[in-house]
Amino acid sequence: MRYETVIGLEVHVELATKSKIFCSCSAHSYGAEPNTHVCPACSGMPGMLPVVNKRVVDYGMKAGLMLNCDINRITTFDKKSYYYPDLPAAYQTTQWFAPVAVNGLVEIETSKGKKGVRIKQIHMEEDAGKLVHDIREDTTHVDFNRTSVPLIEIVSQPDLSSAEEVEAYLERLKNLLRFARVAECEMAHGTMRCDVNLSVRPEGSDKLGVRTEMKNMNSVEAIKRAIEYETARHIDALENHTEILVQETRRWDDIKGKSYAMRSKETAGDYRYFPDPNVMPVQIDDEWFESIKSSLPEFPEVKQKKYEEALGLSSYDAEQITRSIALCECFEAAYAVTGNAKDAANWMISEVMSILNARQMTYDQLTLDGRALGELIKLVSDGTVGRANGKKILAAMFDDTAISPKIYAETNGMIVSNDTGLIEKTVKAAIAEAPKAVEDYKNGKEKALMAIYGKCMKELRGNCDPQVLKTILIDMINQM
Amino acid sequence: MTREILRRLELLNQLSLTEEEKESVMAFFDAREADAACLESIDTSEVERMVHVMPIMTVVREDVVSQPYSREELQRSAPETDEGYWCVPRVVE
Numbered sequence: 001m002r003y004e005t006v007i008g009l010e011v012h013v014e015l016a017t018k019s020k021i022f023c024s025c026s027a028h029s030y031g032a033e034p035n036t037h038v039c040p041a042c043s044g045m046p047g048m049l050p051v052v053n054k055r056v057v058d059y060g061m062k063a064g065l066m067l068n069c070d071i072n073r074i075t076t077f078d079k080k081s082y083y084y085p086d087l088p089a090a091y092q093t094t095q096w097f098a099p100v101a102v103n104g105l106v107e108i109e110t111s112k113g114k115k116g117v118r119i120k121q122i123h124m125e126e127d128a129g130k131l132v133h134d135i136r137e138d139t140t141h142v143d144f145n146r147t148s149v150p151l152i153e154i155v156s157q158p159d160l161s162s163a164e165e166v167e168a169y170l171e172r173l174k175n176l177l178r179f180a181r182v183a184e185c186e187m188a189h190g191t192m193r194c195d196v197n198l199s200v201r202p203e204g205s206d207k208l209g210v211r212t213e214m215k216n217m218n219s220v221e222a223i224k225r226a227i228e229y230e231t232a233r234h235i236d237a238l239e240n241h242t243e244i245l246v247q248e249t250r251r252w253d254d255i256k257g258k259s260y261a262m263r264s265k266e267t268a269g270d271y272r273y274f275p276d277p278n279v280m281p282v283q284i285d286d287e288w289f290e291s292i293k294s295s296l297p298e299f300p301e302v303k304q305k306k307y308e309e310a311l312g313l314s315s316y317d318a319e320q321i322t323r324s325i326a327l328c329e330c331f332e333a334a335y336a337v338t339g340n341a342k343d344a345a346n347w348m349i350s351e352v353m354s355i356l357n358a359r360q361m362t363y364d365q366l367t368l369d370g371r372a373l374g375e376l377i378k379l380v381s382d383g384t385v386g387r388a389n390g391k392k393i394l395a396a397m398f399d400d401t402a403i404s405p406k407i408y409a410e411t412n413g414m415i416v417s418n419d420t421g422l423i424e425k426t427v428k429a430a431i432a433e434a435p436k437a438v439e440d441y442k443n444g445k446e447k448a449l450m451a452i453y454g455k456c457m458k459e460l461r462g463n464c465d466p467q468v469l470k471t472i473l474i475d476m477i478n479q480m
Numbered sequence: 481m482t483r484e485i486l487r488r489l490e491l492l493n494q495l496s497l498t499e500e501e502k503e504s505v506m507a508f509f510d511a512r513e514a515d516a517a518c519l520e521s522i523d524t525s526e527v528e529r530m531v532h533v534m535p536i537m538t539v540v541r542e543d544v545v546s547q548p549y550s551r552e553e554l555q556r557s558a559p560e561t562d563e564g565y566w567c568v569p570r571v572v573e
């Protein structure tokens with residue numbers, strides 16, 4: 001018999017806000033001392049009241065709109081009860097009855113073509129703290145720095161059917177959420193986490209099989225391996241009756257390449273969700289809604305198409321730049337200054353992106369002012385500054401975004417000189433120092449000229465039109 | 481209300497009830513269930529969901545960081561702390 005895998009994902013994404021969801025503690029405590037980003041509210045002290053961070057709702061809405069969801073204009077918070085020491089209040093404040101966004105659709109593309117994945121809902125909630133078990137044997141140590149860091153959970157319908165589709169879906173989510181600047185979505189940093197709900201059924205059947213939920217996967221590769229393992233385990237159980245499948249939560253061990261039963265799956269009833277009396281409903285009025293809607297960027301593929309069709313970029317170049325909203329904005333600003341899209345795209349791809357790579361920065365970390373980049377491109381293309389010096393100026397602009405390329409070139413002696421007298425003097429001295437190279441060149445060795453040319457360019461600190469230098473050099477040798 | 485459900489609720493709430501308490505809790509739940517059944521008999525399919533008993537919407541705050549409490553202050557009432565952590569009974573084997 002042939003089987004098909006039915007997969008739904010629950011993706012947790014940490015929102016890129018400055019402060020926590022219900023208190024003003026910093027949401028960024030990576031590397032911080034334990035419990036230094038904590039207050040009475042997020043450490044669960046009795047009597048503390050939560051106050052909703054507006055930006056969390058902004059980002060929840062943005063995420064919803066990027067994933068084609070309907071926005072609940074009155075959205076409410078609920079309590080989800082469970083006891084565990086990483087949750088100081090013994091409940092998580094989350095959304096159950098009226099989540100911020102519902103009924104979305106995300107289009108993915110795999111080797112099998114395009115496919116829509118339905119989004120059931122996106123809800124806003126608080127993260128839990130961290131437990132440390134290996135400091136002492138007799139106790140568990142608790143760090144609340146991460147409690148109440150804002151998350152959204154994106155719940156898909158069970159529309160995915162392979163590891164490849166899951167990878168494409170996660171990549172798409174990451175791309176869209178980064179484009180809207182609501183989240184970093186980096187699994188390695190824990191800012192994107194994913195639980196996989198999986199079941200297997202005979203191909204063509206419309207009845208769902210027994211579903212298991214897998215947790216603890218830290219990379220897309222691990223998720224793919226876990227899906228393949230779990231699919232095989234389910235099929236084996238159905239075909240060979242090796243075990244009886246039960247609805248449960250399983251932990252993925254990526255080193256052993258196996259999943260293990262953690263606990264029987266709680267049902268929604270076990271969490272005893274109820275409306276949180278401490279947080280009044282959030283009403284998203286028209287003004288708020290429209291301000292968020294109008295702040296959204298074009299979708300990456302819309303920009304890509306525009307770059308190709310309206311600006312004449314190659315599809316490769318357009319694809320490279322639309323990998324990040326920061327690259328797009330920098331490129332568009334540079335193009336607005338130079339009026340030459342191809343030139344701006346070349347600078348983006350061969351210079352800007354390679355500096356980012358060399359400095360191990362993500363594309364989204366680009367802070368370069370696109371207009372200043374445009375000024376620099378103009379200086380190089382009109383011959384005011386040499387290409388090599390142009391690259392040096394760009395590197396300096398990465399270090400200090402306030403730098404004006406023109407002023408920097410002037411103060412650092414990087415303006416190309418039209419002083420032919422100076423060039424002739426330099427060439428004369430270089431020729432005198434290299435009689436052998438001159439001889440070789442005269443005997444037909446074209447390459448010998450490059451050594452003298454390079455020396456002159458260095459002497460002139462790059463501030464010379466290459467064509468002018470070449471002409472003077474050849475003329476002078478020929479006159480000898 | 482059954483003994484089975486009560487046992488599950490005890491477990492979820494980390495409670496251990498005496499026989500007397502169990503009787504009283506079960507009687508309480510039976511009464512509440514009767515209330516719920518009464519409400520459920522009303523057709524509400526045309527009624528919009530009430531989001532809150534009070535017609536009040538929340539106020540939101542701007543996304544600004546402040547840190548007015550020190551760790552020492554927050555942990556003053558803790559039974560045990562160690563290296564800046566709160567200590568709790570060990571939760572893993």
Ligand SMILES: [Zn+2]
Pocket residue numbers: 020023024025037038039040041042043148
């Ligand atoms: Zn706090």
